Amino acid sequence: MKRLISNVRDWLQGRNHHRIGQSGRWAERIAAQHLKTRRYRILATNLRVGRGELDLLALDPDKTTHVVVEVKAATSDAPRWRPEHHANPAKQRQLLRLTQQLIKQRxxxxxxxxxxxxxVTQTEPDTPPTIRHHTNFVQL
Structure with missing residues (x-):
């Protein structure tokens, strides 16, 4: 019951995007908008591949390069809590495996x-998020 009350209170105060599970979807929407403003074309979101999922699939503005985009979110920009730290080598191997599987399947x-x-990092609910785009994050 306390958790439900906490969730409702956060929702009423506009902090619902900071909840685990919801923050990922919120960050994916922000990332997709970021790409669109840079002339990328979003081809798919939350794309299921085998037993995994790819956050975004986009077409580069060059109109030939397909881009798999992993999105990570955080509510702190402290160096040890930056979202880049969550894209560890195990996650990179998984992204590589899922991307290769997608290329082969299709x-x-x-x-x-x-x-x-x-x-996507947002330290305060009423401030714009900080977006960092790392191209070629995992080598194919």
């Missing part, structure tokens, strides 16, 4: 591919 090997990381 016979898309004739296109150039890359894997990017977008981090």
């Amino acid at each position: 016979s898309l090997g004739h296109h150039p591919w890359r894997i990017d990381l977008i981090t």
Whole structure:
């Protein structure tokens, strides 16, 4: 019951995007908007591949390169809590495996591919988030 009350209180105060589970979807929407303003075309969101999921699939403004985008969110910009730290080597291997599986399943090997990381950090509910876009985050 206390958790429900806490969730409702946070929602009423506009802090619902900081809740675990919701922050990822919120950050994915922010990342997709960030890409669109840079002329990327969003091809898919939350794309299921085998037993995993890719956050975003986009087409680079060059119109030929397919980009798998991993999105990480955080509510602190302290160096040890930055969202980049959550994209550890195990996560990078998983992204590489899922991307290779997607390319093979859909016979898309004739296109150039890359894997990017977008981090969204919002330290205060009423401030704009900080967005960092790391291109070629994982080497294919």
